[in-house]
Amino acid sequence: xxxxxxxxxxxxxxxxxxxxxxxxxxxxxxxxxxxxxxxxxxxxxxxxxxxxxxxxxxxxx
Numbered sequence: 872x873x874x875x876x877x878x879x880x881x882x883x884x885x886x887x888x889x890x891x892x893x894x895x896x897x898x899x900x901x902x903x904x905x906x907x908x909x910x911x912x913x914x915x916x917x918x919x920x921x922x923x924x925x926x927x928x929x930x931x932x
Contacts, residue, residue, distance in 0.1 A: 881889070
């Protein structure tokens with residue numbers, strides 16, 4: 872049967888090591904951003920796909 876007892880809080884060094892390991896994992900497994908991704912943000916890309924623009928004069932807003 873698994874042991875589900877609570878362990879003491881990690882030390883600041885243990886917490887920093889865990890965060891560093893997670894960041895290293897994310898950087899090793901993520902795909903590098905392409906040039907187009909750096910130029911167009913996610914918000915702008917979504918707005919362009921939805922056809923949202925600031926030049927619509929028929930809008931009441």
